[in-house]
Amino acid sequence: MWCTSCALAIEGVLTRLPGVVDASVHYPTATVWVKGAPNAVELTALAPVVKRLGYRLSELEAVENAHERLELESRYLTLRLLVGAVFGMWTMLASLLIYVGALPNASIEQVVAWISGAFSMPVVLYSGLPFYRAGWRTLLAKRPGMDVLVSLGVISAVIVSIGLLWRGSAEVYFDTAVMLIVLLLAGRLVETLCRHRGLKALDALALPNVMISAWQKGVWVLLPVNEVAEGMRIKLTPGELVALDGILDAPGWIDTASLTGESLPRHFNAGQKVYAGYRYLGATPLVMQVTAEVGKRRLDRLRDEMRRYQAQKGELQKLADRFAAWLSPLALLLSLVTLFGALLFGVGWENALVRALSVLVVACPCAVGLAVPLASLAGSGQAMQQGIVLRDPAALETLARIRSVVLDKTGTLTTGSHAVLHWQARDGIDENTLQHKLTSAVSGSEHPLAQALARWSGGQDQQRSPLKIGVEEFPGEGRRVRLTSGEWLMVGSASWLSRQHIIVPSQAEDAALSFASQVMLADESGWLATLYLTDQPVDDAEPSVKHLLASGYLVAMISGDRQGAVSWLGERVGLPREACYAQRSPEAKARLLQALPSPTLFVGDGLNDTLSLAAADVGIAPLSASEPAREGASAQLMTPGISGVVKLLSIAKRTRRIMGQNLFFSALYNTLALGVVVIMAIPPLIAVIAMAISSLSVTLNTARLAWSELDQ
Template structure:
């Protein structure tokens, strides 16, 4: 039996879809409840602002056709994840749909309100005219409570069928109850009708829904602002550059990008070097010189002459496309606060119905006239709508994500907001994280009798295709030397064919050549483990890369590193806020100490010569929750061990895909930005949750205990929803960092001990 359980556990998978037809957060809860009851589905989570559905369970249970059939019974449509353009078009359509219905509600509702006002004010000279005004009020309310309110009735019926009645079920009950009570009063000849209550309820909820849609639209625009690729590109075909549609470009095609244009797709640079500006991606005007064979990303702007690159990822599969997709995946997951809000909203609606029935019976038995008892019950239904509860967390998370994007930080997991806001320690890798991602080779020391052009050719071949910063530095050094000495030896390595290449994460790279030779480029320790005789290492504090061929040492490259601008200030600020800091690197102790002195990290906070497994152990021992920033393959285990993993700009592809947070600007200043923004976002989430929860509980208690006019209940309910929207919008529109009081807790050392 245990074996079967283990096998079933191993077969658990995940699938991401888009759900069409969602009208409110109650619809999202209904979809989750409907799918969670299906055999083989272990969990379902809907992120309402982006209309994305994440389903977990056995693979055969996650098939689109099976899930779509289950949702179609409720009236929802299931499809593949939406592209940014499709999502924006959907929200545009929703905005127009809501605007049309809102205009109709205002156009007819104002006459309903006017007629009701004349009745309330006693402006009619005779009672017969009051009754006529009551019928006029009902006539103008008819289009509002039928056509305009139809989406509320439809969503209420769907959620009731899923046994998760929510806000729309209460709105439908409230509007229909107000109309029913009014018709009953009219039949008895009484002009004290409540058509205005139903009209106000529908109209004000439409206003809130429109504001909420605009907030969701803003978050999508922040995502799309990352990169807007052109629709036409220049492709090499038939021995000429021909215009073609971007969607028709395939992997391996060669594209030409003119000076000043942005790269439309990911690829590798061909033919000649290029100068690229990363500002469209990062907001930083930091030109980077790329050599032939270097990877280039969509969104970079060409600052030099026209360049040619070979496509490695078609449209929809570039790094930025994957980034957007990962954000949709992670946004569909729910943090602790969102799950708490869902549970609260889940029992609030049934409680409101029970309390409304209790109020009706209790007030009637207490001798209150039946029409007044119905009005008291109506107020309870209206005032309890959990719209604010459902919006409390998603809107704050979406606002925080959009604000982070504008500041060059991608928060892939909304749950990371909650964890990031509570971190007690932060650890950093050295090379490519605190230092420039492209260290410079200061000198090449030959250890064999080969000529310099031959050594350079072998080093270039050994480093070709590697994403490690030290290997790229060697490749750039080779190109710089060749450029300085002319083109006479530029093709010295042209006949060196690579048969096989393998990169050992964080240690080195081994390359098999077509002539049978085997090259190794990497650290001294790794080469020694491979049987290469190396001389005693010095203690200069500089990084080094060794080149060997067939077990013989050929050359040693010494590299220098400097801290990225702003590193010292960022680390000092984190320390002042009470976070424990650590510098964990696989480099030598002298190099680590040298950098630590430059950025203000204490000696007891430095850990040098650490393997990936050792990094993970250190991170597990640090005060929790912890944060780790690393860029290489040797940091993957550490990123997974830390509570929050952060990938800096230029990090390895695997690191970028596995980290919860990605930085789009050079340096680690984004860590402080993300941390402060996470604290603000979590604070807004808790404020929203407290505001909405306290309102609903107090309002329900007051509505049960004392008579509240239904119109006042409508205004109070809408004010609660708008307060949540406004509080989230305050976070989204904040342009400056809010000052925060430093924590009063005692600062701890890197491993939890007082320094």
């Protein structure tokens, strides 16, 4: 496929097949999504139908192949545009000399007219070829689009011009044909480059091709990850990214944030399952047995689901397709009515053909084509000034109609790191004494909560950390430290301290802080202190959420974290408890998101959010987002916090108003121009100038968006 017209042609044929309920062709990934009876959607049933149109249908294309295909299409379009620009320049120059009367006599005008035609031939025969091919295929599929209009306009302009030259007239229309081809080729090239960039979201879900240490024939050997099969045993080194799904042979600390969104690493026991994308945080190598090889991992399934979401079209695209479906037949009908009507009223063949050509040129919806992209570009420029990067300017259309705003928790509404929220200690222990003892207990620990305690107590300063003669670790529970002074300290969970025969007083159990992570400290005298830690909300979380609620949006928070932490954060930022959803997997997040009133907006920062970013109508990644989340989102915030979401929604509403006005102006132009050109004779050049004036009105109206102030 070379353009979206090809995709529409295939889609039109497939939707008419018996047993097929719905079909959607996604051009960037060359993917067709078909819904229907099992025998109707098999490759053997669909491929012959598509082949008759001149295309080839095969198994699902790899993302790497889609990149290569779009690279080729970009070079293909660039070459044709270059030919069109170089030769078209001379065509336009020759035509201009004739139009302004700069030539001394009719004989020289005739020669220059032939030169104009000669220079237009490479443009018409080479640069315009894709339009003719796509137009023919869409006609075969009974889904004619703009390519049909462009093809007929170009061919008619050339035929009429050659006829005029043959009769000795210098009033030719080769420049009309050239202008149509070059302008539309430029638009197709920009569209292809934008679609190419959109594929990066799928790239980000692919783990790197690394070498894996695998147990084979009694020895550990390094194998490419693609060669590691299900059932093999592999070794994980400290800090290594888990590349395959598997079951652990021994316990260890695992960072699961990439897929679950949990703010803290988890301690996995032997026999528990881990997934590709997790990261091993232990201090010694760990062995696991592979349960899913490359292509069958949970991450691979997420990637396939993301492609499925992309292949289905949104309402705006469907409206655009319906618009194209009736515009081209109407323009063709009016052109034929003009031709035969002029002949009936005694107009000669030459003038009748020129009138029909003018109708085709006027009917080409150039202003309609500019109405939305220009406003999107102006809106994205204003968003950039507010610290928001729009990777897909077309998303502004959907953002203006958003009904549901869904926020991730960790890293989106929160800073992503824990801090001490509250502490209480036994009588006689002040803050300085507590911090000194805490420094001794937690320094050197790799546990995230211990590191947060070290930051609060100053334990990251090695000079403040007393010498220890012994450290005994209890993974997932606590640690015992013996100092050179002979003193010992214990830090860990309340249940672990109880098993160590430490009496925890009831006043240390604070029910109001049950949402927070609780850590206790004890010494030789017993319980010493209880500290409560939590992931703190970003500074602008509360005012932003309240502004969204006041604006009428349905606002929800969906997280993989535990219920207590999610409920507490929801209360802090102003969300009701029923709008806070906890312990949701990536798949459950996407399903819940789709159940909310649409269009939906999702804001998330992790690898576990990529499926939700694809399932939502629009996805936004905050400043601290991971690479996969940034690539999967339509927009990215370049400033801390989520206030950029509020600003972007305001910009989108104003942009959509401009889009509506532009569409009204362009529709008014088409209606009036078509009416005038049917009634009276208008040269094709005047029709082209009228198109330019219409485009200029759209451009000036769009400029108001950049001049106006952002609503506060």
